[in-house]
Amino acid sequence: MAQAEAQQHPIRLYLIVWGWLFVLSTCSYLVDYFGFQGYLRWFLILLFMIVKAGLIVAVFMHMAWERLALVYAILVPPLVLLVFVGIMAFESDYTRFTRLAFFAMGQ
Structure with missing residues (x-):
């Protein structure tokens, strides 16, 4: 046994x-x-x-x-999500800046 x-x-x-x-x-x-x-x-x-x-x-x-494959499967998706959130935050600042510049010129 x-x-x-x-x-x-x-x-x-x-x-x-x-x-x-x-x-x-x-x-x-x-x-x-x-x-x-x-x-x-x-x-x-x-x-x-x-x-x-x-x-x-x-x-x-x-x-x-745990096995490395399981660690990657659990930890990589949140890390990628954080990268995407960072990219979106950077892009939102750029978009806000361009909108303020554009609408300020129209006044």
């Missing part, structure tokens, strides 16, 4: 990741506490959010131990 081998990860790994999530959440809170403003504030908040999401996906959702 074949024995089913189950991979068990040490509890230490989960505790370390939990600790890092706590530290990153504290840093995210401190961004508001110290009153950072503008692009620096949003950059830091988004950076901490992405790192926390990466830790959760990698360890708690076991993506770090």
